[in-house]
Amino acid sequence: MGEDRIFVVFVVVAVVVLLARALAGRLRVPDAILLVLLGMAAGFVPQLPQVVVSPELVLLGFLPPLVYHAAFFTAPREARADVVPIVTLAFGLTAVTTLAVAVTARGLLPGLGWAAALAFGAAVAPTDAVAATAVLQRLGAPARLVTILEGESLINDGVALTIFGLAAEALGSGFTLSHGAWRLVQVVAGGVAYGLVAGMVIRRVRRSIKDPISQVIVSLVTPYVAYVPAENLGASGVLATVVTGFSIGTHGEGVLQPASRLVGDTFWRILVFLLESALFVLLGLEIREVLHEPGGHTWGEVALTTLAVSGVVIGVRLLWQLGNGPLAALLPGGRRSQEGLGPRQRVVIGFGGMRGAISLAIALSLPAAVGPERGVLVLLTALVVLITLVGQAPLLPLLLRRLGLIESGRRRREAMIARKAGLQAALARLDEMTEEDEVEEQTAEAFRQMLEVRLERVRYFLDREDAEGERRPPNSRWVRSELVKAQRAKLTALYHKGRIGAGTLREISRELDFEDPAAITKGRS
Incomplete structure (x- = not known):
């Protein structure tokens, strides 16, 4: 050719x-x-x-x-x-x-x-x-x-x-x-x-x-x-x-x-x-x-x-x-x-x-x-x-x-159960490190709050599914998406005002990509 x-x-x-x-x-x-x-x-x-x-x-x-x-x-x-x-x-x-x-x-x-x-x-x-x-x-x-x-x-x-x-x-x-x-x-x-x-x-x-x-x-x-x-x-x-x-x-x-x-x-x-x-x-x-x-x-x-x-x-x-x-x-x-x-x-x-x-x-x-x-x-x-x-x-x-072979939501529920087990293991390990003075209490508390927020979101999904028999994700997806949009808008405004440089803009934008539900979904399609 x-x-x-x-x-x-x-x-x-x-x-x-x-x-x-x-x-x-x-x-x-x-x-x-x-x-x-x-x-x-x-x-x-x-x-x-x-x-x-x-x-x-x-x-x-x-x-x-x-x-x-x-x-x-x-x-x-x-x-x-x-x-x-x-x-x-x-x-x-x-x-x-x-x-x-x-x-x-x-x-x-x-x-x-x-x-x-x-x-x-x-x-x-x-x-x-x-x-x-x-x-x-x-x-x-x-x-x-x-x-x-x-x-x-x-x-x-x-x-x-x-x-x-x-x-x-x-x-x-x-x-x-x-x-x-x-x-x-x-x-x-x-x-x-x-x-x-x-x-x-x-x-x-x-x-x-x-x-x-x-x-x-x-x-x-x-x-x-x-x-x-x-x-x-x-x-x-x-x-x-x-x-x-x-x-x-x-x-x-x-x-x-x-x-x-x-x-x-x-x-x-x-x-x-x-x-x-x-x-x-x-x-x-x-x-x-x-x-x-x-x-x-x-x-x-x-x-x-x-x-x-x-x-x-x-x-x-x-x-x-x-x-x-x-x-x-x-x-x-x-x-x-x-x-x-x-x-x-x-x-x-x-x-x-x-x-x-x-x-x-x-x-x-x-x-x-x-x-x-x-x-x-x-x-x-x-x-x-x-x-x-x-x-x-x-x-x-x-x-x-x-x-009759459709099992709606099975894979999503399986993923939530795995996330719950992983977060519980992380909290247990954090307690061990705190007890052995490997981590300062203030640092441990910051990580504990972050892990507990994630765990609470997973429990909310599983409890709602068990209570109502529904297999759809909670509304937190929309909330997360809106919060990421707000952060992106503020980040762009700071860049246009000259408060941050292009390198910082790209760095924080990449971090927000991992938090944006829409970006994660498109990346896996």
Whole structure:
């Protein structure tokens, strides 16, 4: 891509991001739905240049940070408790979906080889839990459903990309069954082993770094340190990146200081959102050319294949969820793991299998060896992502309500209980330090008053909820917001009068950001 095209792509990505964020808040829909719609719509703007994305750029530039971010923020305790449902979905369902899609595509697209069909199946097999979990968490669905969907999404990315890598190798050379089995062992075992070593080394390095900015730089380099060497060694770079992220995220006690967590969390939220947005825009710009001539196929064949593949990925998932009990029972702890997962919960998990950014990244990284079919496979992947996101995500709230699986306010109450316990522990520790003369009484009293005010606010929320059976936050949110506004107004007035400088203005403004409920909510969205 020339410099002018790169500039245009950057501008289009920025416009799509801003529009998606603005509309998502107004329409109360997940960002992913608007990103796919706006990104594909961008491809129809005639003034925009033709863009052909290099597969190597997608594999190296987009996939490592995306899978690392998902692995780093995995919830280990919850994932261990539901390891059997997650494993059966991530391994069994991903493999079955890949094969079913490959058979379907090969039957409907004359001339499509098995290797290309399996690569396409691997592209649409992995789920993206972002849209589904956003809806589930907003409505207060059972936390277990969110955990299963997130755990599955993390692991099936690695499984699908491993299958995709083997299929891509088969496109360029002969591929026997015995060679494929050996490569599978080499790819999986090598990726996991290298990821464990990389995670251990990087944890030690990060423990010695105290500067938040340096921590962010190391975190940005980490996915590539995991991915590139593993690929050069003939192992799975994606599995290595997943294992590295999981290792650092779950065994990183003492690795990150509070300031580093604040800066790093904000940085990675923005980076992942921009990468996903760029994928949707690049896809839209690339498939525009395919629309004129869809790989030598008629539009009837494309439409039929799109509907058939979409039906397969949705139908196979629902059937798998409703009928995989016997398979799960064969695994250690399988019978116990199925307790609490009745037909209602299984239907929601089955219906929550939307496709997203990872599918687009895999499709865009299809090698040129696929031949003239590459363009139509990219187009089909985009259409399947569009159908699953736009077709399923808006119906998920209706399904949750119909099945009676909404637990309004559960997560907020859980957070309040945790805050209450933490504040009580802080008050107890303050009393200990006062009794042992480690803290002056005047200093201790100032901190005690601050902690007791916070504790009283938490108790007010819990008492009101228990008394009235309501699950809404107390009016103190509005009061806090108004008090912060007053402080901001006074701070600005002092600056304009020359009483304080710009540095002081920025410093106090940052402090007020942490007290402003509106700022905190927007930062977490």
